[in-house]
Amino acid sequence: MDQEHIDKWKxxxxxxxxxxxxxxxPDIAYYRTxxxxxxxxxxxxEDWVLIDSGTRKYHxxxxxxxxxxxxxxxxxxxxxxxxxxxxxxxxKKLAEYWNVPIYIHENEMDFVTGKKEYPPGxxxxxxxxxxxxxxxxxxxxxxxxxxxxxxxxDGSVPFLKDWKYIETPxxxxxxxxxxxxxxxxLIAGDAISTEKPESSWAVLFPLQHVYGPPAYFTEDWxxxxxxxxxxxxxxxxxxxxxxxxxxxxxxxxxxxxxxxDNFMEQAIPKHxxx
Ligand SMILES: [Zn+2]
Ligand SMILES: [Zn+2]
Numbered sequence: 001m002d003q004e005h006i007d008k009w010k011x012x013x014x015x016x017x018x019x020x021x022x023x024x025x026p027d028i029a030y031y032r033t034x035x036x037x038x039x040x041x042x043x044x045x046e047d048w049v050l051i052d053s054g055t056r057k058y059h060x061x062x063x064x065x066x067x068x069x070x071x072x073x074x075x076x077x078x079x080x081x082x083x084x085x086x087x088x089x090x091x092k093k094l095a096e097y098w099n100v101p102i103y104i105h106e107n108e109m110d111f112v113t114g115k116k117e118y119p120p121g122x123x124x125x126x127x128x129x130x131x132x133x134x135x136x137x138x139x140x141x142x143x144x145x146x147x148x149x150x151x152x153x154d155g156s157v158p159f160l161k162d163w164k165y166i167e168t169p170x171x172x173x174x175x176x177x178x179x180x181x182x183x184x185x186l187i188a189g190d191a192i193s194t195e196k197p198e199s200s201w202a203v204l205f206p207l208q209h210v211y212g213p214p215a216y217f218t219e220d221w222x223x224x225x226x227x228x229x230x231x232x233x234x235x236x237x238x239x240x241x242x243x244x245x246x247x248x249x250x251x252x253x254x255x256x257x258x259x260x261d262n263f264m265e266q267a268i269p270k271h272x273x274x
Contacts, residue, residue, distance in 0.1 A: 019061035021069050024238070024246050028185065031065035033058045036086045036242050039187055040069060041160060049159050050075045050094070051178065051187055052087040052242065059090035063097065074098035076159040079151075081189025082175040083112040084217055087242060088142050095147045103158055105167065106150035108174025113145045118172065121216045122269075151176070168231065170224025171213040179234055186236035190214050191227050192259065194244030208247055210239070210255035212267020225263040232260035 021029040027043040033054035042048025048070055054062055066075070077100050078091055095102050110116040151157070155164040157178060165176045168191040178187040193211045213224050238248040239256070247255075259266055 016061060016064050019064040019068070021065045023069075024240065025183070025185070028240070029069055030240055030246065031062060033061065037240065037244075038062055038065075039240055040066060040075075041163070042070075042075075044069050044071075047159065048073070048075050049157075050078045052081055052189070053078055053089060053091040053094055055086050055089035057089070059093040059097070062090055062094060074100055076100060078102045079157065079160075079165075079178070080104040080108070080112075081177065081187070081191075081242060082172040083108050083142065084118065084172065084190065085142070087189070088112060088144075092142060092144060092147060095144075101158075102144055102148040103151050104144075104148055105165075105174035105176050106153075107169070108172060109148065109150055111172070111174075112142050112148055114141055114143045117141055118217070119219055122218075166230065166234070168227040170220050170222070170227045171218045173219065175227075177231065179236070184235065184237035186231065186234060186239045188231065188239050188241040190217070190242045191224070191231060192239070192241055192256070194239065194241045194247045208245060208251070210247065210252060210259050211244075212259060212263065214243060215267075215269045221268050224267070228256075228263055228267070229260045232256045 019031065021031040021040060023029045027041065027046070029040045030037045036052065036054055038054050039051040040048055041051065050066065075098060078095055080088055080091060080102060083104060091102050104112060111118055151165060155166070157163045157165050162182060163178050163180050165178050168175050168177045168189070171190045175189055175191060177189055177191050179185070190213050193214055194208060196209070196211050212228065218224055235253070238246060239252060240246045
């Protein structure tokens with residue numbers, strides 16, 4: 001990829017007109033911000049919920065993408081899979097603009113209300129996404145006090161009666177995924193990814209594979225392995241992860257199972273920090 005292509009790609013990213021969601025099912029769409037997906041649950045003209053909120057400074061593009069699909073109708077809530085800056089970044093601005101609540105797992109709450117900080121990223125895992133993300137690393141943690149509420153303890157998801165959330169710790173301690181039984185759709189957050197996040201090439205030209213969680217920010221690999229096995233046991237028909245294109249069908253099923261069976265070899269970086 002030469003400089004001209006990179007510039008062109010960057011221009012596209014910054015052009016609001018190109019902030020258009022991609023529909024994957026009549027009631028599911030996603031919009032890919034620089035490196036991370038935000039997901040819209042709900043058909044146009046119906047009530048809807050936003051999952052995750054991209055990095056900071058993406059609120060205008062996310063808003064454009066949402067309005068493209070839903071007009072001026074705000075979502076009923078913003079639900080966060082976890083509190084990393086690439087998923088939470090525009091939550092505050094959007095929640096205030098729409099005047100809607102934000103939900104996150106209670107174990108994640110301290111990290112989004114300024115009480116705790118995530119461990120620093122592990123630079124020893126290597127790779128290109130680090131250099132890409134380093135340009136947008138936040139300088140201070142998000143403060144969502146007054147806007148954020150803990151999800152109910154029973155696995156139910158506010159406003160989404162067909163869905164349940166599943167505790168998927170490892171990448172972070174309070175990470176959740178969302179699952180809809182009737183069509184076995186899994187919104188996985190960073191519990192797995194469908195592109196190799198340590199490669200900047202993969203970010204630009206995603207290849208469809210099922211990978212482990214983004215290594216740079218993953219806190220607890222033992223839990224992350226259990227989580228991937230749990231997700232494989234769900235036997236999803238389609239996955240939309242935080243990073244990468246949606247995946248469905250036999251290839252995805254095979255790869256997810258393979259990842260679950262060989263997690264230590266496949267997902268854990270050889271040179272990870274102890
Ligand atoms: Zn993350
Ligand atoms: Zn992420």
